[in-house]
Amino acid sequence: MRRITGIVEKAYASDHKLWATRLLVGQIISKLKDSVLSQIFHAPQLHLGSGSTIRGSKCISFGCGVYVTSNLWLEAVSCYGEQRFTPKIEIGDFVSLSDGVHISCIEHVVIKKNSLIGSGVYISDHNHGVYKGVNQSLPSEPPSRRQLKGGPVFIGESVWIGDNVVIVGPLTIGDGAVIGANSVVKENVPAEAIVAGIPAVPLKQYNHTSNCWERI
Structure with a gap:
């Protein structure tokens, strides 16, 4: 008051x-x-901007001081057709999510503390369909009816993800990494690396001896 x-x-x-x-x-x-x-x-100083949508709130946790600009779409999917899941989304302390971020989870998505997520970023631990290995999806099958398959997404501390990045698991992004705008990330990103592109590839790595980001 x-x-x-x-x-x-x-x-x-x-x-x-x-x-x-x-x-x-x-x-x-x-x-x-x-x-x-x-x-x-149970998240002190939580701010969710206007237009935000949260589905499956019982499977979602926020740390202290999480700040969402607006239009967040956060969904923990527990059922899809005949499939059943036990999703878990964890957003750590003082994570900032810019406008229009979409996070979709059927298994596990973690964003650790102090990370910054740019506008229009899409993070998912699954795909609609199977496109490698056995029992692959048929082209004639409507995408909306294909099984959801994937794996967990772990985003480390103090990670900066630029605008309009797409991240699809399973993968891990190490602490202090930087993801360039408009990149598509489908593989692990080392800690303290700068990656960019479609698909994202390493461009620089931080050197603690020279205290510089050095080209790879």
């Missing part, structure tokens, strides 16, 4: 016009929503 009172006093001290009142109401609603969501998810 002290925070809300502070917002009221600040708004009316600077401007008594209608726009200030609208701003005030919007800030109060946002604070109240954040407070309720923090209680529901």
